[in-house]
């Protein structure tokens with residue numbers, strides 16, 4: 001099977017697996033315990049925290065380990081729900097992951113306003129600037145890159161706008177991290193990430209919080225993570241996550257992601273030429289090097305998906321979390337893509353191990369399927 005669904009989850013890389021095995025064998029203690037095995041686990045955790053802080057450009061104490069991005073994102077929204085007064089709004093982009101949308105709706109109801117996006121799926125900076133001049137929300141949340149389209153958001157500009165009005169900025173960096181360099185992400189007040197999108201294990205992530213901030217915990221019942229998140233830290237998977245991130249940052253340091261962007265670009269050019277009626281969602285916006293949200297010609301997305309599956313290609317209709325749902329994706333709806341067109345969208349998301357040959361063979365498979373559809 002050729003795997004083109006890395007935005008849903010990516011295979012665990014060797015470095016991460018080795019780090020997990022080594023820590024499981026050699027770091028058996030609970031990092032909160034006072035004896036030597038506990039102290040060793042605590043030291044390993046501290047080292048991992050320092051490493052992540054170094055990549056993000058923040059302080060080690062600003063990192064909270066979590067079970068993934070869903071927990072990290074819920075922690076942020078829950079904190080502001082408790083900390084803000086009952087009138088204050090929060091503003092989140094219309095294309096956030098459901099774990100941000102749903103928790104904002106859950107805690108804030110109508111006080112969670114949606115920041116619109118342009119037709120290309122980029123958060124509307126003009127809207128934000130104009131609204132902010134008028135009134136201030138308690139929090140602004142915009143993701144770094146969208147999971148369905150790969151469209152990268154102008155987060156540095158958004159951070160600057162928020163800072164000038166002293167509004168905290170929260171960024172879900174799940175799809176950015178491990179695909180694009182992490183440096184500077186730590187300048188945002190709140191940043192979340194999850195290991196399984198870049199070659200680490202599932203079930204582990206983090207939340208970066210403002211320096212010296214006190215966060216109202218979502219999980220209570222223990223003093224771990226400076227009282228910000230109760231529960232024994234899973235040291236082996238945290239170390240595995242950091243091994244994966246370190247390896248990805250090294251690859252990016254060598255510019256390996258740039259070449260992969262060229263392969264994706266070549267695929268898109270051929271795709272648009274060979275399949276009349278096809279289009280790429282968000283094509284004129286800056287996008288992650290690995291993602292293609294493709295409007296397929298003729299035939300709905302499920303027909304394409306099952307043909308590709310049979311031909312040996314794992315692709316997606318968009319977010320893994322909405323797969324199988326009948327309603328069109330909220331991301332595509334926010335980009336004013338008509339429901340009928342939204343049902344034609346397939347997502348191809350490559351990974352670090354995807355080769356140029358894999359892209360070529362996907363292109364050929366699409367062409368074959370198109371011919372099958374057209375056969376009398």
Ligand code: PLP
Nearest residue numbers: 068069070097147172174175194
């Ligand atoms: N945020 C984004 C942008 C995502 O793509 C995902 C997963 O698809 C999540 C959050 C949730 O991550 P997890 O399922 O690891 O908690």
